[in-house]
Amino acid sequence: MNSWRAYVVWGIGVFGYLVAVLQRTSFGVVGLEAAERFHVGGAVLSAFTVLQLVVYASLQIPVGLLVDRFGSRIMVSAGAVFMALGQLQIAVAETTVTGIIGRMLVGMGDAMTFVSVLRLVPLWFDGRRAPLMSQLTGVIGQLGQLVSVIPFLALLHAAGWSQAFMTLAALSLVVIVLVLALLRNAPAGAPAAQSESPEGTRALLAAAWRQPGTRLGMWSHFTVQFSGNVFALMWGFPFMVAGQGFDSTVAAGLMSFFVAVAILAGPPMGRFVARHPLRRSTLVLGISTLTALAWTAVLVVPGRAPLWLMAVLVAVLALGGPASMIGFDFARTFNPSHRLGTATGIVNIGGFVAALLTMFLVGYLLDLQHALGLSPQGVYSLDAFRVALAVQLLVLGAGAFALVRVRRKVRRALAAQNVRVPLLRELWADYRARRRR
Ligand SMILES: NCCCC[C@H](N)C(=O)NCC(=O)O
Numbered sequence: 001m002n003s004w005r006a007y008v009v010w011g012i013g014v015f016g017y018l019v020a021v022l023q024r025t026s027f028g029v030v031g032l033e034a035a036e037r038f039h040v041g042g043a044v045l046s047a048f049t050v051l052q053l054v055v056y057a058s059l060q061i062p063v064g065l066l067v068d069r070f071g072s073r074i075m076v077s078a079g080a081v082f083m084a085l086g087q088l089q090i091a092v093a094e095t096t097v098t099g100i101i102g103r104m105l106v107g108m109g110d111a112m113t114f115v116s117v118l119r120l121v122p123l124w125f126d127g128r129r130a131p132l133m134s135q136l137t138g139v140i141g142q143l144g145q146l147v148s149v150i151p152f153l154a155l156l157h158a159a160g161w162s163q164a165f166m167t168l169a170a171l172s173l174v175v176i177v178l179v180l181a182l183l184r185n186a187p188a189g190a191p192a193a194q195s196e197s198p199e200g201t202r203a204l205l206a207a208a209w210r211q212p213g214t215r216l217g218m219w220s221h222f223t224v225q226f227s228g229n230v231f232a233l234m235w236g237f238p239f240m241v242a243g244q245g246f247d248s249t250v251a252a253g254l255m256s257f258f259v260a261v262a263i264l265a266g267p268p269m270g271r272f273v274a275r276h277p278l279r280r281s282t283l284v285l286g287i288s289t290l291t292a293l294a295w296t297a298v299l300v301v302p303g304r305a306p307l308w309l310m311a312v313l314v315a316v317l318a319l320g321g322p323a324s325m326i327g328f329d330f331a332r333t334f335n336p337s338h339r340l341g342t343a344t345g346i347v348n349i350g351g352f353v354a355a356l357l358t359m360f361l362v363g364y365l366l367d368l369q370h371a372l373g374l375s376p377q378g379v380y381s382l383d384a385f386r387v388a389l390a391v392q393l394l395v396l397g398a399g400a401f402a403l404v405r406v407r408r409k410v411r412r413a414l415a416a417q418n419v420r421v422p423l424l425r426e427l428w429a430d431y432r433a434r435r436r437r
Pocket of ligand 1: 142263348
């Protein structure tokens with residue numbers, strides 16, 4: 001545990017995840033070039049991303065089961081194989097259908113990576129270090145998005161479409177070689193895979209789902225992550241530029257601010273979770289409340305929102321990324337290691353399903369208002385966005401409601417083991433009494 005070998009294994013896994021995030025986000029930054037290459041408009045172009053995410057989300061449970069059975073080494077390398085094939089396909093594709101198939105292959109490989117890399121953490125690090133290492137996994141992986149935005153885009157402009165996507169495919173080949181050479185599923189002597197578990201596949205899935213801690217993780221992930229995803233992956237740019245009237249360089253600056261806050265917030269959040277494991281869901285609910293308040297302020301302020309208010313919204317949304325890692329921490333602490341992949345897969349569905357649902361609802365409400373003649377200034381007018389983006393408050397409310405319900409079950413189960421979660425007001429009174437002494 002916590003040995004130099006653990007850091008090497010984890011480092012290779014995290015590199016694999018960073019490359020997966022790079023592959024995932026590479027298409028989003030070449031929207032204009034893609035529209036020209038495939039001769040398509042915005043709606044078809046968004047289908048590339050939506051289908052990729054649908055594949056990603058729908059594979060989470062099968063991937064979780066497979067990683068429990070075969071271990072991380074096979075799964076991370078298989079994921080890299082699919083992503084390399086997908087990017088090769090994109091490199092040569094000239095029609096929409098072949099392009100979308102390429103993106104779906106990328107989504108498939110991407111789906112295999114995160115859950116498998118996260119599964120390494122509790123097997124190689126002890127319980128005190130694991131929350132921080134999980135956060136660092138998320139944080140370092142997100143740097144893949146910066147690699148898409150800066151060097152990948154520069155390469156595309158310098159060398160052209162095919163060369164750029166072939167380079168991405170080659171990067172996944174490097175991952176395959178490194179993983180096969182250096183990544184091991186678990187330290188020698190540790191139980192590694194489901195072959196040693198008494199449960200079959202169906203029982204494994206049922207046991208992971210029945211565990212309220214897994215569902216607490218899923219609803220945490222659902223509630224706290226989706227709004228940032230919706231903003232960063234689809235509606236943030238149109239809202240800021242077409243709706244709020246910000247210059248596109250200011251919007252790009254706000255997006256970079258989003259990535260910076262998400263990266264900086266990860267380690268302190270990991271330390272908080274390690275120190276206060278009984279306050280994890282409170283942190284999730286707190287950040288979800290801030291998200292609702294920040295969106296409400298931006299959507300109700302008369303006229304355009306001032307830049308400082310947009311920056312506050314972006315910062316709050318960025319906190320949702322690291323906070324969503326708390327969902328995986330629930331999976332880790334409430335499940336035995338032989339079903340951790342399965343539980344992690346269940347948790348990971350939460351945020352992505354919420355994001356896909358909301359992306360669709362926002363687009364649908366924008367189109368509906370236009371079709372009904374309610375947005376005469378255009379589909380992407382500020383007033384149309386106010387109504388469409390407000391749907392997020394419903395999704396947030398539904399997630400928080402489900403979270404609080406399942407949290408009660410978790411707390412009852414903890415109480416049966418003589419673990420009582422002190423109320424915040426008791427903690428506050430205790431803190432004040434200690435200060436007086
Ligand atoms: N620092 C933000 C990390 C967010 C990671 C996120 N919670 C997540 O679910 N990741 C899954 C993935 O495949 O990236």
